[in-house]
Amino acid sequence: MEILELTKHKMEKAVEMLQGNLKTIRTGVANASLLEHVEFEYYGSMTPINQVASIKVVEGRQLVIKPYDKSTLKDLERAIATSDTGLVPQSDGEVIRLNVPALTEDRRKELTKTADKMGEEAKIAIRNVRREGNDAIKKDKELTEDESKKLQEKVQKLTDEYVKKVDAAVSEKSAEIMKV
The missing domain is CATH 3.30.1360.40 (Gyrase A; domain 2)
Structure with missing residues (x-):
């Protein structure tokens, strides 16, 4: 189904954008x-x-x-x-x-909060994509009610999957930041 593919593609883009943004956060190592x-x-x-x-x-x-x-x-x-x-x-x-100086404990905590904030923004983007996908499914008159519900469940599963990817990326970056 093209709605599902488009939704997946947009969610993937949100995760890629997050990973690019997380790279710009300084850890104690030169990069x-x-x-x-x-x-x-x-x-x-x-x-x-x-x-x-x-x-x-x-x-x-x-x-x-x-x-x-x-x-x-x-x-x-x-x-x-x-x-x-x-x-x-x-x-x-x-x-x-x-x-690139070593980071202080306070600075590490600040940077971890910044990473968390970026993660939240990515989750919001993913949820917006979910809403767009569900709206497109509801507007599609060719789908039966059962097909519509199944597609919406698949969109929700995709959402859960990509939110987990966001959480994993943020926790990985936070661990990297906090590592002395």
């Missing part, structure tokens, strides 16, 4: 995905850093950013400094180094 959402103006358009520079993890707690075009070094440095990553860029004229 190139910390800079995924940091953009700067490059030839008149906003460009993600990972498109104009190589980002490498060094010694587990340091990121080294080497721009392909050295003239962008100052702009990259400024973009990182003004971003919400909380990291301080250090440039030597060739590369930018970012030391």
